[in-house]
Structures are given as C-alpha cells and as structure tokens.
Amino acid sequence: MNVHPIVVLDVGATKVACAIGLPNARTPGFELLGTSLVAFPTLNETQWPDPVELAGVIDQAIESTGVSAEISRAHVVFTHAQLQSERVQVSIALADEPMAVRTQDLERLQAAALHQALAVDREALLVEQLGCCGNGFEMVRDPRGLPATRLLGQFHILTMPLSVRRMLAQALEVCGLEMEDIAYSLRSAFAGVVDIGALRKRILVIDVGGLTTDIGLVVDGSLQAATVVGRGGTTLAHTIARNCQVTLEQALAWSLEGAACSKPEAAALIRGEWEKLEQPITRLLERQPKPDAAIVCGRAGLVDGFVEWLERTTCIPTTLGRHPRAHRFGELARQVGLSTALGRLELATASRTGSSQSNPRLLNRVLSRTKAVLAEYF
Secondary structure, three states, rough: OOOOOOEEEOOOOOOOEEEEEEEOOOOOOOOOOEEEEEOOOOOOOOOOOOHHHHHHHHHHHHHHHHOOOOOOOOEEEEEOOEEEEEEEEEEEEOOOOOOOOOOHHHHHHHHHHHHHHOOOEEEEEEEEEEEEEOOOEEEEEOOOOEEOOEEEEEEEEEEEEEEHHHHHHHHHOOOOOOEEEEEHHHHHHHHOOOOOOHOEEEEEEEOOOOOOEEEEEOOOOEEEEEEOOOOOOOOOOOHHHHHHHOOOOHHHHHOHHHHOOOHHHHHHHHOOOOOOOOOOOOOHOOOOOOOOEEEEEEEHHHOOOHHHHHOOOOOOOOHHHHHHHHHHHHHHHHHHHHHHHHHHHHHHHHOOOOOOOEEEEHHHHHHHHHHHHHHHHO
C-alpha cells in the first residue's frame, strides 16, 4: 500500500506554519515528518502580503521542514477579517408519507442552506449541520434512517470572499502546488488542543492571531457559532508604536509584557484592546448555557496576563491550548504557533489513512490533457 505524506500550511497574517505527516497505513494517526514556522519579512497592520510574497514564504516553510518527499498538494488553514458567520434554517419536502431520511436528502438540505447563505462573491469555508427536525424527532445530528415527510435543518455556515481564495490559490500555484482544500483555522486549532473527553463539553475557543481574533463556541465537537474581530497582536503593536511614538520593535516588546508593561501608556493601550473583545464574546454567548471551559490559541495569546484577564472577565476556567506533540518544539511561541497545523493533520488523517488510490483530480487533469492532444493531432 502506497502511503503519501499529508502537507498542511497554516497561513496567518504574520507567518506560515507547515506540518508534514505520514498517515499510518493500518491504524489512526500519523508519523510527524517535519514542521516549520516562518515569519513574513514585514509586518503589515492592515493587509495580507501579495501572492508572490506569500509564495516565497510558503516555499521557505516547506523547505525548512527538511522533508525530502515530493510534494504536489497541500491543505490550507487560514482565517481572514472578512469572514462572515451565519446560522441558517431551511426545510425540504421528502414525501407524502413518512420515509426514511437518506444521505441524498441531507445533501439536498445542505444545498438549500448554502443557496440561502451564499452571496455572489462568496463561498463556503465551513458548513456545520447543527441538527435536524422531522416527524417525532428534534435537533438530531444524524437523522438518517428516521421517518419524516419534511426535513428541517439548522446549519452554521462560515463564508469567505472569492478574492481571498483566488489569492491563496495563486500563491500555491507560484510554488507549483495544488490546493487540496481550505479549512477554517479555529476549527483546526480546536482539533489540535483538545482531548477526546473535551468533545462532550461546551468550549469557548479564542484564537488570537496577528490581524484577527477568532472567537467560537464548540459544543460536542461542533462549531456552533463564530465571529472574527479585526484585531490581533500585530494591530496592537502598531497601535502602541503610533500612540507612544516608538519603533515597531519596541512596541512589540512592550505588547508582550501585557497589562504589566513598565510603560504606563502602553499598558493602558493593551488593556483597552483586551476590553474591546468583551462585547463580541458576550454577543456570541448570549442566550447560551455557560461554557465549561475556554481555550486560548494563537501566538498573540501569549501576551502576559491575557489568559488570566479572560478568565476573570468571563468567569470561565481558561487555559492556553497546545497540541500534545508540540511540547518537543522548545519555546512556547513555537509550540503554540504549530498547534493549528498539527490539528489540521489530525483531521486529515482521521478522514483518510494515506491514499493508495490515485487522486481523481489528478486523473481528470491527465485525461483532459490527453483529450486535448488527441483533438489537436487527429
């Protein structure tokens, strides 16, 4: 059986984290072949780098893993300030008499939800089926086999601008890579830092990146709601540099000191940035049972005192999340920075055990090219 490596690129606003794993052929899990964490050469307060600059960092990240295997495809993990989260309720008719719900019925239901949620210039990044209702059952996650005449479903849908997808695809094309898929970073971060027991709990997940802070509520392993705030570690550093009239390097150093920063003006700015997260968190959790725990992910979450502040503000036990395998990577910032990519590897290897089958998309490309050549010469 041929087992091919899985490549994950966690593309953030300030870095690209790469993790390459070899799925176990007969058992769940993977062998970690290599990891890397490469920062962008410049820190921009408002926008991502262009595709060519991003491609250069991706190339460096893959090379820095030290893995010599041939790589043609990669899973991409990312977030963006222009992501939109929406809860959608739709229904479809099944039959005049109760009939067993089938897989194709759930596919029709999801298609109806996407039709309602998607704008012309957007596509779905995440679709979570929260529950279905029918004749005699309510909010069942998997209603297949249950009888119903009409099926009603609730979905949590996260959408992204098509222009952002094109930018990511162009960056990978410059590197000679095909994009296997795109995954939401908060979902992958959660997968990388929780144990199986936590999947049965209500968990508030906060991923603090460079330009954005993603806040999500995970219930029984499903991302029930999410919101993206356009603030992060890089925006905080630029705010300190601008208001205190110091270099960006000095501002970065002060920002990591948190509310205990020796510079009073910087400490006040840091507390102010934290307080701006209170309202989005409150909105996300309103009319919801209190979460059992909160997990902070992302390197900007390492700002001194942030985890403690969050615990005091929400009255929810809060911890810093790291993937179990990340402890071998030395400094804490590197451990946290690689955890999301490792979480995506967990999800990827759970859905396949390293394909021994040919890639259908690759086969389709070969067939299309063969047809073109035959049409040209014959």
